[in-house]
Amino acid sequence: MHTVEDVHRELDDIDWQLSRDSATRARGILRRLADDRPLLTDMVEAVPNTPELMGRCEHHPLMSRMVLADRPGGWCLRLHRFEHDERDLIPHTHRRAIYSHILLGGYLQAWHRRTDGKDGGPFTTADLVPAVISIEEPGADYMLGDPLIHQTIMRPGTVSLFLSGPARQDQWWPACDLNGMVTEMKKDDMEQVKDFSMTPAHHAAFAAMLRSHGIITGRTEL
Numbered sequence: 001m002h003t004v005e006d007v008h009r010e011l012d013d014i015d016w017q018l019s020r021d022s023a024t025r026a027r028g029i030l031r032r033l034a035d036d037r038p039l040l041t042d043m044v045e046a047v048p049n050t051p052e053l054m055g056r057c058e059h060h061p062l063m064s065r066m067v068l069a070d071r072p073g074g075w076c077l078r079l080h081r082f083e084h085d086e087r088d089l090i091p092h093t094h095r096r097a098i099y100s101h102i103l104l105g106g107y108l109q110a111w112h113r114r115t116d117g118k119d120g121g122p123f124t125t126a127d128l129v130p131a132v133i134s135i136e137e138p139g140a141d142y143m144l145g146d147p148l149i150h151q152t153i154m155r156p157g158t159v160s161l162f163l164s165g166p167a168r169q170d171q172w173w174p175a176c177d178l179n180g181m182v183t184e185m186k187k188d189d190m191e192q193v194k195d196f197s198m199t200p201a202h203h204a205a206f207a208a209m210l211r212s213h214g215i216i217t218g219r220t221e222l
């Protein structure tokens with residue numbers, strides 16, 4: 001039987017270079033956690049009693065991030081929940097390598113290739129062509145290295161296990177020509193809420209949703 005300490009130790013042991021080995025290890029940890037409902041339940045239920053985790057959780061109008069385990073300056077293991085049919089329209093990069101395992105819902109993902117001969121820094125949509133379109137359904141997992149550019153279209157209620165490695169870039173980049181447009185689209189939602197802290201009530205609702213779908217165990221109190 002695996003414990004929370006085992007998960008921490010295995011994450012500490014990953015060499016976070018963009019290697020096949022790191023992807024294999026990260027995928028193995030996420031898959032096992034998705035299948036080990038008692039362990040995932042323990043981790044979810046521990047969050048409200050662990051200030052250093054609860055203090056890093058976020059509840060946004062568009063998505064929630066529940067931090068299950070964290071090594072400041074290093075890796076971070078979270079549960080993500082997309083509340084609505086969030087359309088992540090802007091092609092973008094990430095500062096860190098990310099690993100995701102879909103638990104519920106799913107999304108369409110476009111992976112883009114740059115045509116300007118660069119492998120980092122700012123870009124516009126004129127510099128991109130779609131390279132791969134993938135459909136991420138429950139049970140699917142993938143790794144996105146920090147130089148890569150992607151965009152996603154979420155199904156409402158999508159839930160995923162999400163793991164990020166240490167920061168490898170100074171900043172992330174959205175497609176510069178679309179950034180202002182989408183900022184405008186999201187401004188109304190974002191201006192409604194000034195504080196993105198996850199409260200105990202937000203956490204309880206997130207956990208109840210996970211129980212109602214059998215992702216964690218225990219009695220569902222909705």
Ligand SMILES: [Fe+2]
Nearest residue numbers: 092093094150
């Ligand atoms: Fe992304």
